[in-house]
Amino acid sequence: MNSALEGIRIADFSQFWAGPYAVTLLTYMGAEAIKIESTKRHDGTRDISMTTGRRYAGLESSLPFAEICANRLNVALDITKPKGAELAKRIVQVSDIVVQNFTPGTMDRLGLGYEDLKEIKPDIIYLSSSAVGTTGPERNYRGFAPLFCNQSGASHITGYADGEPVTMGGKIDILSAMTSAFAILAALNHRQKTGEGQHIDVSSTESISALIGDVFMDYTMNARSQTRKGNRDNIMAPHNCYRCKGEDKWISIAISNDDEWRAFVDAIGNPEWAKDGRLSDAYSRKANEEELDRLISGWTINHTHYEAMEILQKAGVAAMPSFSSVELLSDPHFKARERAVELEHPVIGKITMLTPPWKLSETPARVSSPASLLGQHNSYVFGELLGMSQEEIKALAEEQVIY
């Protein structure tokens, strides 16, 4: 057994991040995925980055696309043409899973909805990922990661207590994708036991709300609508990020009980202020948090974040720098765990990617290639997999069904 999902094939009709990354997660575990795009309607991530505003030249130079759509085959097929849709169906016939995240209704109009595909492949597992789900009054509304975050309630409670709501971007899509990938696995487990396929309707917005269940429970139990509180915790203090020596360097420190507090005070050299009775127990520390944070900053500012981390961790106090990417990727722990890999992309050249984040002892997760070029695997998929002749393929290419 080499990989956990060996022999599982995915027909991937999805685009941007939330759909594609769910597929990527499954490919890390050994599933084979075929991304279906067309020149006319290609994945938008090939063009531009919403967060940095960067526009990419041509269709093959987008780094986000190369990373998010890694590890899979690619065919260029125009599914808006009847013959293209027919071919898509043939790909589905030899697949186990369909993933799509068009605005609800789009795939049905192309004859590629769950009901259509179930006819030709009864045990298909069909995932529809959408902004707010495929049912309900707003099912046709469009959205991207920032909107999922905003509608979920999460933006409103993220950020400085005295600042604006904070909208997270790409990561929100990734969270939705993980949710989708997990649901697909559960359905796969059911299929393995019963032979039965099914439709999965994932709402990206709900996938974010589900991560802050405790906050919603506070509302349903106590009618409290929580707001922003920066790094702070409801009961722990100190619980913040403190400025260290250097430019934009910070350390996070969190203390949950009196033992840790005493260890902390010892580790920073028993300053006078720490003897203050107003800081001696958890309640008083929380009550005097503003002042406490100011006093701790007075110590951290004289240390680099790495120094502070080492001093405090040695004393058993939870302290970690707020790492930047450059620090993280050269950090000794990151290196020891061999978390980066360099891969070759035919147009971009060398690309550094992170390896999949789990270490499975028997079926290791792997990333083997960045995204494929548009249509790179036309001949393998149409020729070998579907058994079409060169003439057939050529004829369809002339009709611009296959590109």
Next chain:
Amino acid sequence: MSEKALEGTKVLEYASFISGPYCSKLLADLGAEVIKIERTGVGDEARRRGPFLGDIPHPERSGLFLYLNTNKKGITLDPETQTGRKIFLELVRWADILIEDKPPKEMEELGFTYDKLKEINPQLIMTSITPFGQTGPYRDYKAYPLNVVHGAGSGYLAPGGSQNLEREPVKSTSFSDDAACGISAAFATICALLPRWSTGVGQYIDVSKQEALMAMDQVELCQYPNEGKVASRKVDPRMAIRVTPCKDGDMMIIAMDDRQWKGLVSMMDEPEWTKDEIFKDILSRMQHMGEMLKNVAPWAMQHTRDEMYHTGQERGAPVAPIRSIEEAANWQQFKERDFFVEIDHPKAGRISYPSAPYKLSKTPWEGGAAPLLGQHNEEVYSTLLGYSKEDIVMMREAGVI
């Protein structure tokens, strides 16, 4: 009657607080049988954390605990005692999956390493969820959710859109990142389960929360090796995703590609300023985001969020309000999809819980109460493991359970 997706899967949870419990909640809610071990006396850390029903602290009325532990069976056990250790191993023999989140050293001291547990149950899948994984220099470091978020580079990117870097980076909201690590772990765990049904091969899964979170920011983090750019929380003026204040709150607009821009223009009934050359194409629009927002604002201030949301969406503009928790909880779309479900609990009563973000047509998600501390001791110890009533009384008196 439909079978549940993970029916027949036996899970032993030896975990506390957020990631581990959320991981096994995901499995329990889809039909896995989860036995949760809580330390005798104190129980799960989440029990002493709010929100509490009526704001009165009570270990059986923590909204955090109730949410993270639905559909599980709960037992109390002290694995540090000789008998407790023996029972733990009996439960390991019963389980298909063990989910644990203890510091690596603690598991070693208890003799609960995978190598030892595999001797008892060769087909065991063991998932360990720790801040920094089982190897490497930070293996034994202590980290609360706050420290994991910052240590993973996620905090450094927030709050995105900062005007300056004088203020501190912030964590993600509530415990969302720790819960996200739970999904990541659940995904890996089921991946190990699928081949196990046919091959009988168990395995060990090392989940580092730091790495789980880094993977979610991979595109930002890898900008450094790939483009020499260090991503930070500082705003990029070209960002096409912006917030505009309106009559009754904040509204987010996305006007990147031509279709989205046309939708936005149509939403505002095609004002003159939109015809300006500087808004003619995507690149130019992104260079003039400031101008665009200045022009949108007066119109937005004349309209409510609902007007903008529905009109905009109908005309193809991806716009949406920033909802407070109260607004999200009362949102019609959530209601129509039954996103909140009522669950009865013996001590907390009948309250509304967020359900799951997925609807599986054949094997639906189902809500069920979280266990009281030690609620299933009798059932697990006598029915499952075969201890007598007398044994159980003695173990209780000895503080084992």
